[in-house]
Amino acid sequence: MPGITQKADTDAIINAAELLRAGELVAFPTETVYGLGADATNGEAVARIYAAKGRPQFNPLIVHVADLDAARRIGKFSNNAEALARAFWPGPLTLVVERQPGSGISDLVTAGLETIAIRIPDNPVAQALLKASGRPLAAPSANRSGHVSATEARHVAADLEDSVAMILDGGATKRGVESTILDATGDTVVLLRPGAIATEDIEGLIGEKIKKSAPNPKAPSAPGQLESHYAPKAALRLNATDVKDGEALLAFGPTAPATKGPAINLSPSGDLIEAAAKLFAALRTLDATGARSIAVMPIPMTGLGEAINDRLARAAAPRPS
Ligand code: TXA
Ligand code: MG
Numbered sequence: 001m002p003g004i005t006q007k008a009d010t011d012a013i014i015n016a017a018e019l020l021r022a023g024e025l026v027a028f029p030t031e032t033v034y035g036l037g038a039d040a041t042n043g044e045a046v047a048r049i050y051a052a053k054g055r056p057q058f059n060p061l062i063v064h065v066a067d068l069d070a071a072r073r074i075g076k077f078s079n080n081a082e083a084l085a086r087a088f089w090p091g092p093l094t095l096v097v098e099r100q101p102g103s104g105i106s107d108l109v110t111a112g113l114e115t116i117a118i119r120i121p122d123n124p125v126a127q128a129l130l131k132a133s134g135r136p137l138a139a140p141s142a143n144r145s146g147h148v149s150a151t152e153a154r155h156v157a158a159d160l161e162d163s164v165a166m167i168l169d170g171g172a173t174k175r176g177v178e179s180t181i182l183d184a185t186g187d188t189v190v191l192l193r194p195g196a197i198a199t200e201d202i203e204g205l206i207g208e209k210i211k212k213s214a215p216n217p218k219a220p221s222a223p224g225q226l227e228s229h230y231a232p233k234a235a236l237r238l239n240a241t242d243v244k245d246g247e248a249l250l251a252f253g254p255t256a257p258a259t260k261g262p263a264i265n266l267s268p269s270g271d272l273i274e275a276a277a278k279l280f281a282a283l284r285t286l287d288a289t290g291a292r293s294i295a296v297m298p299i300p301m302t303g304l305g306e307a308i309n310d311r312l313a314r315a316a317a318p319r320p321s
Helices: 011-021 041-053 068-075 079-089 124-133 155-162 199-206 270-288 305-316
Strands: 003-005 026-029 034-039 062-064 093-099 116-119 166-170 180-183 189-194 235-237 247-251 263-265 293-296
Touching: 003 011, 003 155, 003 247, 011 026, 011 034, 011 293, 026 124, 026 155, 034 041, 034 124, 041 155, 041 270, 062 189, 068 079, 068 116, 079 093, 116 189, 180 199, 199 235, 235 305, 247 270, 263 305, 270 293, 270 305
Parallel strands: 003 166, 026 166, 062 116, 093 180, 235 293, 247 263, 247 293
Antiparallel strands: 026 034, 093 116, 180 189
């Protein structure tokens, strides 16, 4: 059996594409840093990304696509976004745009947000892999949570060898820093993360000084956390062991309480990866029933349970009206 790390030749890329289509994780080089890739339309595959990173949190992920047509299938491009894409793609620029409804991208990729971060990487291996897989690929930097980003295949192996099906070795990455992230949803472009494309170059294109998002001392490297998170209209009652009148049920595991109201079980077998994959879509579906409250069964704090509980706690928190 070949090793996990393989030189990114044509055969290896074809094999990697097959693995991705089958829902496996593949680490691949981009021009910035190595990415930990999964089929962005496969919720369970995406859930495995969060599990592999360790200390998981459902930060929204960047979706990598091969070309502008593929990008338009998953995002709505404002005039600003269109101009930025034409100027800097393929390249180390990530554009946050509105999600295209019905695109098939898993809700877990966008962490339930109405926006989506997209980029077209400028790296021959990444390009070949995107074309061979025919899927949009969700990929955060291929490092364990809290570690620095990987710019060589052996860095990826040191961090993630046990949790990926393949590491495509395309040599050291050219840029070594992550992509610049811009919010291009509105009339004003906002810098969410400085990166491999200089701010001045972006200002040169848009013809004005760029606005920067307010820094968050708690999460300086996670701009996605600053954005409004998906918050259901219904109240959430956490750690519920029964269902009250008028409540919907978000269940987990084999021993769900009986109810006549709307109910979704995140994983009847108690599998946290399956549960993570279903979480945001389940909240949406239950919320759409008009239930005043959603009773949420306890979810264990192990593995992806930590991230699931973190999101549920945020969704349950009182919010300004
Ligand atoms: O260069 C890069 O961008 C690398 C390579 C692999 O492409 N990827 C990367 O991904 O750095 P990651 O997951 O480490 O960082 C993605 C950032 C996160 O800080 C996340 O919060 C932000 O993108 N993000 C993703 N979707 C967003 C959204 N809809 N709104 C705001 N921020 C978003
Ligand atoms: Mg990162």
